[in-house]
Amino acid sequence: MGAVIVFLLTLAITIPLGVPIAFVLILCAITLMQFLGQTDMTIITQNMIMGANNAALMAIPFFMLAGEVMSRGGLSQRIVDFAKIVVGRFRGGLGYAAILASMIFAGLSGSPVADAAALGGIMIPLMVKNGYSKERSTGLLCSGAVIAPIIPPSIPMIVLATGTGLSVGKMFMAGLIPGIILGICLMVCWRIIVVHDKVDDTVRFTKEQIKHILKDSLPALFMPILIIGGIRFGIFTPTEAGAFAVVYALAISLFVYKEMKWKDLADVFLEGAKSTGIVMFIVASASAVGWLITVAQIPAKVVTLLAPLIAHPLALLLMINLFLFIMGMIMDLTPNILIFGPILVPVVQAAGIDPIVFGVIMVLNLTIGLITPPVGTILYIGCSIADLPFGRVVKGVLPFLACEIIVLLLFSVFPQLISVPMGWLT
Numbered sequence: 001m002g003a004v005i006v007f008l009l010t011l012a013i014t015i016p017l018g019v020p021i022a023f024v025l026i027l028c029a030i031t032l033m034q035f036l037g038q039t040d041m042t043i044i045t046q047n048m049i050m051g052a053n054n055a056a057l058m059a060i061p062f063f064m065l066a067g068e069v070m071s072r073g074g075l076s077q078r079i080v081d082f083a084k085i086v087v088g089r090f091r092g093g094l095g096y097a098a099i100l101a102s103m104i105f106a107g108l109s110g111s112p113v114a115d116a117a118a119l120g121g122i123m124i125p126l127m128v129k130n131g132y133s134k135e136r137s138t139g140l141l142c143s144g145a146v147i148a149p150i151i152p153p154s155i156p157m158i159v160l161a162t163g164t165g166l167s168v169g170k171m172f173m174a175g176l177i178p179g180i181i182l183g184i185c186l187m188v189c190w191r192i193i194v195v196h197d198k199v200d201d202t203v204r205f206t207k208e209q210i211k212h213i214l215k216d217s218l219p220a221l222f223m224p225i226l227i228i229g230g231i232r233f234g235i236f237t238p239t240e241a242g243a244f245a246v247v248y249a250l251a252i253s254l255f256v257y258k259e260m261k262w263k264d265l266a267d268v269f270l271e272g273a274k275s276t277g278i279v280m281f282i283v284a285s286a287s288a289v290g291w292l293i294t295v296a297q298i299p300a301k302v303v304t305l306l307a308p309l310i311a312h313p314l315a316l317l318l319m320i321n322l323f324l325f326i327m328g329m330i331m332d333l334t335p336n337i338l339i340f341g342p343i344l345v346p347v348v349q350a351a352g353i354d355p356i357v358f359g360v361i362m363v364l365n366l367t368i369g370l371i372t373p374p375v376g377t378i379l380y381i382g383c384s385i386a387d388l389p390f391g392r393v394v395k396g397v398l399p400f401l402a403c404e405i406i407v408l409l410l411f412s413v414f415p416q417l418i419s420v421p422m423g424w425l426t
Helices: 001-014 021-036 042-054 055-075 075-087 092-108 112-129 135-148 153-162 168-197 207-232 239-256 262-295 297-306 313-330 331-348 354-369 378-385 390-413 416-426
Strands: none
Touching: 001 021, 001 297, 001 378, 021 262, 042 262, 055 075, 055 092, 055 112, 055 153, 055 168, 055 239, 055 262, 075 092, 075 112, 075 207, 075 239, 092 112, 092 135, 092 168, 092 207, 112 135, 112 297, 112 354, 112 378, 135 168, 135 239, 135 354, 135 378, 135 390, 153 262, 153 331, 153 354, 168 207, 168 390, 168 416, 207 239, 207 390, 239 390, 262 297, 262 331, 262 378, 313 331, 313 354, 331 354, 354 378, 354 390, 354 416, 378 390, 390 416
16 A cells, blocks of 8 residues: 555645646656666656557547637637527526537537637626626536536547547447536526526527528537547547548638638647647656556555445445545546546446446546636636636536536436446447
């Protein structure tokens, strides 16, 4: 158990000091090497290179770039307009539109941060202009971004699958229905809030406006259908789907909507490269730690530690969920997946839990951490967009956070909600 203590102690010391997470992981690798009596530091760099040199990870830069293109090229605005004509006529219509737009955009970007930034910048000012509470609107948009890593394509699922040897395609298909369920539950939560706050706002369009919006939004709406359908029917792999997403988004942005010019491409590619570089540096650093975690036999020791619960899968899953929820509060999504995925997947397999089902639960749990203080990356994006102090954004997100925790527990107690639709789709 010494290696486990050294590993967790290094995390506990470096994270509160504000050390960038990639360097935290490298420091964890160095301390583990010293504990194990290893002296060859080139092992760390070799494993970093090998960890990043994975064909499945090629999907990440493609989807990152596609997200940048969609934000600049007008696809996000068309999705919002479409959502408004579908659900805007109901009482509190802009809130429903925000959730539906989050669900559709989730099928395009695969990134909760991209979802929050793109849709928050459009919807929060619009909702405030129509009389909604700024903190409530910001909380809703931040919570809607949690759907992004669940509905395919999903960058966190790609990271988890490549780090644990699971199928990216199966992970994608397993997340589709749970993502839709999560969106519906957020709508139910919003309905309760609408009644409580006595909101009576609706969004109305003329027949001519509806026809124009439908026609204008079709190219953007076809994108998630083509991506998910292409993966489901074996037309292309998840990596090829990412490349297709970039080409499709560029074509629509440049030649159909014409909101992005050729001169904008350099900036778009640069932003995509920056986002990819951050993620891949973390992935590479986690690969070095992952190798040393295996050498130190930490997964086997964790299995031994949790052995009394292996005969009780539900109790084990609830205990793991509690641990992941705490870790999600203090550390970002990607490093959590890379560090704990390879440790916990063997544990749940030993308990007879489907690792794909667990993967969906794990990604949802850790994504909820993005809207949970004190770290809450998406909360800070909401603060920036809405120009609100952190405390007010947290207050606005609380009812939706409670809703998403209930959904997480629902999936944990009834994993059939994930496994049965996954069987249909795969």
